[in-house]
Amino acid sequence: MTARIVDVETIDVRFPTSRSLDGSDAMNEAPDYSAAYVVLHVEGEGSSASVSGGHGFTFTIGRGNDLATRAAQAVGERAVGLSVEEIAADLGGFSRHLLGDSQLRWLGPDKGAIHLGTAAVVNAGWDLAAKLADKPVWKLLSDFTPQQIVDLVDWRYLKDALTPDAALEMLEARVPGRAGREAHVREHGYPAYTTSAGWLGYDDEKLARLCREAVEQGWDSVKLKVGADLGDDVRRCRIARRIIGPERRLMIDANQTLGVAEAVEWAEALKEFDIWWFEEPTSPDDVLGHAAIARSIKPIHVATGEHAHNAVMFKQFLQADAIGICQIDACRLGGVNEAVASLLLAAAHGVPVCPHAGGVGLCELVQHLSIFDYVAVSGSMEDRVIEYVDHLHEHFLDPVRVRGSRYMVPRAPGYSAQIRRETLEAHRYPDGSVWSGPRQVTS
Amino acid sequence: MTARIVDVETIDVRFPTSRSLDGSDAMNEAPDYSAAYVVLHVEGEGSSASVSGGHGFTFTIGRGNDLATRAAQAVGERAVGLSVEEIAADLGGFSRHLLGDSQLRWLGPDKGAIHLGTAAVVNAGWDLAAKLADKPVWKLLSDFTPQQIVDLVDWRYLKDALTPDAALEMLEARVPGRAGREAHVREHGYPAYTTSAGWLGYDDEKLARLCREAVEQGWDSVKLKVGADLGDDVRRCRIARRIIGPERRLMIDANQTLGVAEAVEWAEALKEFDIWWFEEPTSPDDVLGHAAIARSIKPIHVATGEHAHNAVMFKQFLQADAIGICQIDACRLGGVNEAVASLLLAAAHGVPVCPHAGGVGLCELVQHLSIFDYVAVSGSMEDRVIEYVDHLHEHFLDPVRVRGSRYMVPRAPGYSAQIRRETLEAHRYPDGSVWSGPRQVTS
Structure with a gap:
């Protein structure tokens, strides 16, 4: 007798982060960080x-x-x-099955609300498969054969940039070093950077204080939100660079607010502060625009991806030399399978992946992807950092552990995705106690 | 006292088209054509x-x-x-306001379900503004000054391909000929082509009969769905070409089913049938893939757009010489404003716009856009045809009128978008009589 999925439960979970302007930037002035949460309930063997x-x-x-x-x-x-064992035995087929409803597909295809919802379910399936294998997702992935990894991916639209055979060859070349890299990352963790210092809603004094605290806490890199006013951004970058000193890395993030020419102008004005990367300079759909910006602002790297909705977008950013940093998102992409496709494409093009995180639980997810990338795909941590934001981890059963400026390897079986039941109940929108209690926030 | 919008009513309207396989293609095997329908209710002056x-x-x-x-x-x-008069006086601001909720924007941005929903509301605002002016939308647009047209567009991400000044100059050059072209299109209508013959679910005999009927009805062009099996497609194109003769135009549509190399292979095998355009050969997000296909399959034109989700996508398809035919969709784009942006971009790049239609009411909408394009933007009907499918028009208060192979100019005030109240009630999902009656369709 096998275990089967008997029910899907979904919960609209929201955190009232707009009350403190945590997470504010030039495009997103007052977000309430939220999760569309999925539980695949299983019955069968224990x-x-x-x-x-x-x-x-x-x-x-x-x-x-x-x-x-x-x-x-x-x-x-x-x-x-569906049978849990069958899902675990063919996670590529599971993903394709979820994406394969032709009527729902019309709402995307492979983008927008339907793709976000698909990501939640695909991620839940991976959590299930990893629990069945009694491994964290990064380890489940890292123990797969190269062929098993290749089989996770839907190659239909990707073969002009990377063939399955070329991916297989790349993965096979990494097999001999897997054990050594796994031991290394288990001991030393994976590098991180912090965005907590630089939200646009904070004033100069708070910015300076948070930069000082970041240095004291041992961070090597700091990222600032920019894009609303160039004069302000020059002043804020000057403050940040003065406090973090010349050795640490400084990144900027415009959250899509600029046109192509404006983005180039911004980079020109800020380059004196030695910027490592310029994130989301313009529309996330604009492959050719990013390519034009990248050509103009060297040696600053263009970074994007948190709104790149599928692997076809990453394929093009890489083909066009439009990005120097690939920022996959564990939930904007259609779950683990499409993230793996994007890791393969980036490695084949020699572009480092520095995942988007923060939000609700994105840190918890992307650590698995980066560790797998290091062990089995790119084989490198050079110029690679995972975003870290110190919000909302307390709501997770298996929260990230960051020591100094590094993510420690997760050890619990699954995808570190499970939110505490009491949080789910208190934050359920609109009837949880956080939302229906005496302090109401206008939506 | 001014009129104001006092309420928004939305209705989930579905037609059980999957019962007859109307609308079947290689990607969409059994669609139930549906509309997310919006009524902006107004109170105030009469x-x-x-x-x-x-x-x-x-x-x-x-x-x-x-x-x-x-x-x-x-x-x-x-x-x-909002005041109806203020909306009508600043339709650009109205569209930006609807798109401007930073939290809802996260679900796209500018794509997927939230953008489809935005299109419905923007379109309803245009219907309102046109009724207030007592003109059909095409005439409202065609009477705008060049500056008013330019002000409809959000230029943030488009200026690297077309500046507002260059758009203004192009529109001003068309002003002297507007009256003549308006008289011409009122008299002769606008050219159309039919897709009704070529749905993939039809057998060879039905295909042949429908092609013969198309010829008898006076159609100049016929489009076939392809992409499931190349052998079948060779046979079906041979049947179609034999029946329509050498002078009429034949187009093919793969509905995104192919990779880049496969699309080139398909075009190679079908080019003996003298194909005018190859529609949706691959992923609608793949600008560079379409560009590669376009370079390989000349003189066949690449056509795409029914799933191009915003003007940034059309900008790139045009910048990359990836399309020879631009197929805007009146509802996939964020309503009239983004369609106007796309018309301007296409005209500036010398690419004909042949809108996607069919579905529910798409013919009713896009005729306004093409007629406006002819009168005030491109100034040409050369190599331009509007898709026509003879489904579901009977449900509209102001249905398209097609004579021979041409759309007649709509005359009623508004956007021809209004569905009969009895249809809305019978087809409301899931409780309308069509869905809750004795004959149920499994969803």
Whole structure:
């Protein structure tokens, strides 16, 4: 008798982060960090997967989280009745099955609310498969054969940039070093950088204080939000560079607010502060625009990806030399499978992956992807850092552990995606106690 | 006293088209054509706008239409309280206001369910403005000054391909010929082509019969769905070409099913049938892939756009010489404003616009855009045809009128978007009589 998914539960979970302007930037002035949360309930034999179910989510910033939740419900119903063992044995097929409803596909395709909802369900399936294997997702992935990894990916639209055979060859070349790299990352962790210092809603004094604290806490890199006013940004970058000194890395992030020519102008004005990367300079859909910016602002790298909705977008950013830093998002992409596709494409093009994180639980997820990338795909940590924001980790059963400026390797089985039941209940929108209690926030 | 929007009503309307395989293609095997329908209810002075309200919709193919409807509701609530006169005086500002919710924007940005919902509301606002002016939308647009047209567009991400000044100059050069072209199109209509013959679900005999009927009805061009099996497609194109003869145009449409190399292979095998355009050969997000295909399959033109989600995508398709035919969609783009942006970009690049239509009411909408393009933007009908599918027009208050192979100019005030109230009630999902009656369709 095998275990089967018997029910999908979805919960609209929101955190009232707009009350303190945590997470503010030039495009997103007052977000309420939210998760469209999915539990795949399992019945059958008594593995840990059967007991706790598969947990996954996608991230949004407030209004509209109901749409992502409803999308996850529609996609999740396609998982009901499937065998957990069969999912675990063919995670590529599982992902393709979830993406394969031709009517739901029309809402994307492979983008927007339906893709966010799909990511939540795919991620929950990976949580389930990893629990069944009694491994964290990074380890499950890192123990796969090269062929198993290649089989996770839908190659239909990717073969002009990377063939399955070339991916296989690249992965096979990394097999001999896997054990050594795994031991290394288990001992030393994976490098991180912090965005907590530089939210746009903070004043100069708070910016300076947070930069000082970042240095004291041992961070090697700091990222500032820019893009609303160039004069302000020059002043804020000057403050940050003065405090962090010449050795640490400084990055800037315009959150899509600029046109191509303006982005070049911004980089020109800020380059005196020795900027490592310029993130989301313009529309996330504009491959050719990013390529034009990248050509103009060297040696500053263009970085983007938190709004790159699928692997076809990353394929093009890489083909066009439009990005020097690839910022995959564990929930904007359609879950682990599409993230793996993007890791393969980036490694084949020699571009470092520095995942987008922060939000709700994105740090918890992307650490698995970067560690897998190091062990089995790119084989390198050079110029690679995972974003870290010190918000909301306390709500997770298996929160990230960051020591100094490094992520420690997660050890619990699964995808570190499980939110505490009491949090789910208190933050459920609109009827949880956080939202229905005496302090109301206008939406 | 001015008229104001006092309420937004949204309705999930679905037609059970999958029962007959109308609309089947290689990607979309059994669609139920649907509309996420919006009514902006108005109170105030007694204009026709106040009486009937503003009507708009977006198109989907069944499951997920509830998401698009809910997205339209969320966006539509931003319109409640606005003055109809102020909307009509600044339709650019109206569109920017609807797109400007930073939390909802996260679900896209500018793509997917939230953008489809936005399109429905923007379209309803245009219906309202046109009714207030007592003109059809094409005429409202065609009477705008060049500066008013330029002001409809959000130029933030477009200026690297076309500046507002260059657009203004192009539009001013068309002003002297407007009156003559308007008289011409009123008399002769606008050219159309039919897709009704070539749905993939039809057998060879039905294909042959429908091609013969198309010729008898006076059509100059016929489009076939391809992409599932190359052998079948060679046989079907041979049948079609034999029946329509050497003079009429034949187009093919793969509905995104192919990779870049496969698309080139398909074109190679079918070019003996003298193909005018090859539509949606691959992923709609793949600008560089379309460009590679376009370079390889000349003189066949690459056509795409029904899934191009915003003007930034059309900008790139045009910059990269990736398309020879630009197929804007009145509901996939964020409504009239973004369609106007795309018309300007296409005209500036010398690429003909042949809008996507069919579905529910897309023919009703896009005729306004093409007629405006002819009168005031490109000034040409050469190599331009509007798709025509003879489904579901009977449900509209102001249905398209096609004579021979040409669309007749719409005359009623508004955007021809209004569906009959009895249809809305019978087809409302899931409780309308069509869906809750004795004959049920499994979803």
